[in-house]
Amino acid sequence: MGEIANGDGGFLIGGANRPSPLDGDTAQRWRADLQKLAAERGLENLDRLLSGDHLDAERLVAVIDLSPHLNAIVFKDPEWLEELTKGSSADLTRETIETVAGLPGPDETEQTLMAALRRARRRVALFLGLADVFGAATPDATTRALSDFAATAVGAALRFCLRDLHARGKIVLPHAEDPEKGCGVFVLGMGKLGAHELNYSSDIDVIVLYDERQGLTEDPLDAPETLSRMVRRLTRILAERTGEGYVARVDLRLRPDPGATPVAVSTAMALTYYEGSGRDWERAAMIKARPIAGDVDAGERFLKEITPFVWRKYLDFAAVAAIEDMKQRIDRHRGFDTVGLKGHNVKLGRGGIREVEFFAQAQQLIAGGRAPKLRRRRTDEALAELASGGWIDAATASELTEDYWLLRRVEHAIQMLADEQSHTLPEDATKLRAVARLAGFEGEEALGEALLPCLKRVDRRFGRLFTETRGAPSARPDDEGLRRLSRSDDDGEAIAALKVLGYGRPEDIARVVHGWSLGRYKATLTSTARARLTEVLPTLIAAFAKAPDPDNALMAFDRFLAGLPSGIQFFSLIASNPKILELLAAVITSAPALRETIAARPHVFDALLDPAFLGEVPTRDLLRERLSAFLGIARDYEDVLGRLRIFASEQRFLVGARMLSGIVEADEAGPAFSNIADVVLEATLPAVEAEFALTHGRIPGARTALLGMGRLGSRELTASSDVDLILFYDHDEGAESSDGKRPLAPSAYFARLTQRLIAAMTAPMREGILYDVDFRLRPSGNKGPLATELGAFRRYQEGEAWTWERMALTRARIVAGDPDFAGEVAETIRVILAEPREVEQTTKDVAAMRQRIEAGKPPRGPLDLKLLPGGLIDLEFLAQWALLTQNADLGLCGAPSEAVLAAADFGPAADGKALARAMNRFTRIVQLLRLGPADVRTIAAVPVGLSRAIARAVDLDDPEKVEAWLAAETERVRAAFTNVLGAPPA
Incomplete structure (x- = not known):
């Protein structure tokens, strides 16, 4: 049906709906009565229309x-x-809200204000109600306008109360002519009001807070009582029913600890409560919080301060269980067991509005700490961002959004009957028909045809978010039997199920699994953790049954579980993401390095749950963006260091897991690990400098730059690499000391700064360490100053540096610091490396150094690729020799050895491209080996899954062929090394 035109004499509303009355005769009587009233009051246009x-x-x-x-x-x-008939419903609504925004007037009394607000509320209800029923306004537009009016009304009432208190000398406002400005008192709109989603006859949930530092009252101890009396008065102005009606029912119960706190709460008290006692439902409530009145700047500051409470550093899967528990309690309390039409609650019932909200909020709580774009107040916007980020598919977001607005439209129709805060469809057939027609349907049958499928869709989507799908049948017939292992280790049905799944020693496995339920491990110490584990037991056991050796796989998980510090979050994660278990099984059985990382810091597993895991290898720019958002809500320096550790460990774990999964080729891992280190160091250095300056100030003209060396410099880091660094500095000539509370001379200042940087990276925290750090490649090694002044470095390189130190510089790369100074350091290194060198002497030095390493550190097995003759050191030395002798472009300094070898000109002595291919294959093996047990030197000692990945990485079909292939390949590399550099001297 098309839009109904507003012809001469019609309303300026529009819309395509043509609602039918319940009773035609009654409607005509209403028409006659209204026409008579219009004539009596001289309403000519209305009289003519009727x-x-x-x-x-x-x-x-x-x-x-x-x-x-x-x-x-x-x-x-x-x-x-x-x-x-003269102005549009949208314009009249907006003008009414603007009028309220101008209240109170200079001579306003409480009575006149209350009357004006109630009259405005009725106007808005009429204009929006007619537009809604006529189909001229979407539920989205209606809820926004209702929210704007309510917020504006609260602001008018608050201004009146503040102004009156100031006039009576109870408080002192900083700006009496503008009471809200800088007053420190603010109102948070919560729930639908905060999210601009208010319904037609909704209560408004608010929290009134004040910044006690503002000093509104002469005696700070008077503030709680004075401002609480003000809040009670504000509530009465809005909620009291008079002959003019009411403005809004006000609910203050979302404030911190409402049973024990006054109705006006200080921000200090609120922060203490949220940080120490805040619960998951309060976190969910704060997603929608918005300053709507009072000192909005103070409100925004408060919301920023509680950001870490709402948006956790980790993916928070326990929040999913908490929200599910909350919904189930609502269901049990209200008796919502089925989906129906008559008597169904479209807000709290099965498939209702609350389930769409919970669906979005649960996932916002899980991931909002890592993905700031998810921090949306409105439900439809949150769903859109969840889809945009890949957390849900686009079809789910579209379906739930459409269903959400249908439910909101029906909710509005219910409330239009009697202006009551009801969400329940009437049992009475006549009233139900009225609701249907107000919502745009012909009658209750048409309403049911649209609403019942909607309720079922929402119910299904919501149920899928949780493992406890409201009594849904188990996916496998033996699930219940496997769960009984938590109660007994000799359940015949469960043992038979274990055997069918492929376990070779089902009785032993049953005893191990039963042992988890006895609370002997920290991870299963609490009853909640054991309950979560019991729920996921069947999925977990089935996942490990798919391993090459199920028994050993499950025993490896048992060892992992024994070292896990806590279990609730981990088991909740598995419950919400059962597919992750297959990767977990691979990690636990094949990659001890990753397994130990998870055991020490289970939250690194969060990285695998990011939808981007399968689809991207993050670039440095993307990593910077994510780290910046993650650090943006850090509370202090220690929190910054903790967040840096979380970010780095998650991202390193993610690269390793991608390698293990085959998503990332092993030769892509070096640049990926190096990108992580780059962005982390970029953030760490300025954070350390800022913290250091709080005590010691700054050296005039000070500039710093961090030089990455070794594998970091050549972008070849592995999962277990430390980082080799040199800190360069300079400052204004003549600067004698820093300008802080505890001044230091420049040399001491930068040495202490470097010590602080090392501590920031290596100090053990709850989140582990950031990186092991090595500064021994600085001039004179451990004997030299810890920080390196650029001029001194230049003089040392010109007069004292050894060939091996020049070799090290070929892998140098600036990773952090002042951009201009970094350019100067890089140019200094380029000039040093470009100096003409005696090729024969350089060749002898490189060969001699290789001989010393070979004599002092012989290889410890056929997989010791670093030390094997013809292994990584041979290839790295060939690349460095090529750069030093200018047989490769110096622009490749700081590039991976593979790139240098491919571009180098070795003449007839060696094929650079063949050496580059060998470097590529060796790199793949080394990257994968670093995920395995430490010091493994034979393929037989490598876990089966990992050995298979290694074989695939070098295009072999059997791990047993790897060592023979390596022997042949290293022999070829050693031959090339000898051709270029000569045999290492004895």
Whole structure:
């Protein structure tokens, strides 16, 4: 049906709906009565409309027959219908809200303010109600306008109360002419009000807070009582029913600890509560919090301060269980067991509005700490961001959004009947028909045809978010039997199921699994953790049954579980993401390095749950963006260091898991690990400098740059690499000391700064260490100053540096610091390396150094690729020799050895491209080996899954062929090394 035109004499509303009255005769009587009233009051346009045959007249009388609430407004103030013949419903609503924003006037009394607000509320209800029923306004637009009016009304009432308290000397406002400005008192709109989603007859949930440092009252001890009295007065102004009606029912119960706190709460008290006692439902509530009145700047500061409470550093899967528990308690308390039409609660019932909200909020709580774009107040916007980020698919977001707005439209229709905060469809057939027609349907049958499938879709989507799918049948017939292992280790049915799954010693496995339920491990110490584990037992056991050796795989998980510090989050994670178990099984059985990382810091597993895991290898720019967002809500320096550790360990773990999964080729891992180190060091250095300056100040003109050396410099880091660094500095000539509370001379300042940087990276914290750090490649090694002044470095390199130190510089790369100074350091290194060198002497030095390493550190097995003759050191030395002798472009300094070898000119002595291919293959093996047990030197000692990955990485079909292939390949590399550099001297 198309849009109904507003012809001469019609309302300026529009919309395509043509509601029918419940009773045609009654509707005509309403029409006659209203026409008579219009004539009596001289409302010519309305009189003319009702006396003619315009469609808007029929639509209007249908609405006043269907809605007793709108009927009462129309007959009390028919003049507003006259206005609708001259101005649009949207414009009249906006003008009404703007009028309220100008209240209170200079001579306003409490009584006149209350009357003005109630009159404005009825106007908005009429204009929005008619637009809604006529189909001219979307539920989205209606909820926004209702929210704007409510927030504006709260602001008017608060301004009146503040102004009055100031006039009576109870408080001192910093700006009496603008009471809200800088007053420190603010109102947080919560729930639907905060999210701009207010319904037609909703209560408004608010929290009133004040910054006690503002000093509104002469005696700070008077503030709680004075401001609480003000809040009670504000509530009365809004909520008390008079002959004019009411503005809004006010609910203050979302404030911190409402049973024990005053109705006006200080920000200090609120922060202490949230940080120490805040619960998951309060975190969910704070997602929608918005300053709506009072000192909005103070409100924004408060919300920023509680950001770490709402948005956790880790993916928070325990929040999912908490939200599910909350919903189940609502269901049990209210008796919502089925989906139906008559008597169904479209907000709290199965498939209702609350389930769409919970669906979005649960996932916002899980991931919002890592993904700031998810921190949306509105439900539809949150769903859109969840889809955009890949957390849910686009079809789910679209379906839930459409269903959400249908439910909101029906909710509005329910509330239009009698202006009550009801969400329940009437049992009475006549009232149900009225709701259907107000919502845009022909009758209850058409309503049911649209609403029942909607409720079922929402119910299904919500249920899938949790493992406890409301009594849904188990995915496998033996699930219940496997769960009984938590109660007994000799359950015959469970043991038989273990055997069918492929376990070779099912009785032994049953005893191990049963042992988890006895609370002997920290991870299963609490009853909640054991309950979560019992729920996921069947999925967990089935996942490990798919391993090459199920028994050993499950025993490896047992060892992992024994070292896990806590279990609730981990088991909740598995419950919400059962597919992750297959990767977990691979990690636990094949990659001890990753397994130990998870055991020490289980939250690194969060990285695998990011939807981007399968689809991207993050670039440095993307990593910077994510780290910046993650550090943006850090509370202090220690929190910054903790967050840096979380980020780095998660991202390193993610690269390793991608390698293990085959998503990332092993030769891509070096740049990926190096990108992580780059962005972390970029953030760490300025954080350390800023913290150091709080005590010691700054050296005039000070500039620093961090030089990455070794594998970091050549972008070849592995999962277990430390980072080789040199800190360069300079400062204004003549600067004698820093300008802080405890000044230091420049040399001491930068040495201490470097010590602080090392401590920031290596100090054990709850989140582990950031990186092991090595500064021994600085001039004179451990004997030299810890920080390196650029001029001194230049002089040392010109007069004292050894060939091996020049070799090290070929792998140098600036990773952090002042951009201009970094450029100077890089240019200094380029000039040093470009100096002409005696090729024969350089060749002898490189060969001699290789001989010393070979004599002092012989290889410890056929997989010791670093030390094997013809292994990584041979290839790295060939690349460094090529750069030093200018047989490779110096622009490749700081590039991976593979790139240098491929571009080098070795003449007839060696094929650079063949050496590059060998470097590529060796790199793949080394990267994968670093995920395995430490010091493994034979393929037989490598876990089966990992050995298979190694074989695949070098295009072999059997791990047993790896060592023979390596022997042949290293022999070829050693031959090339000898051809280029000569045999290492004895």
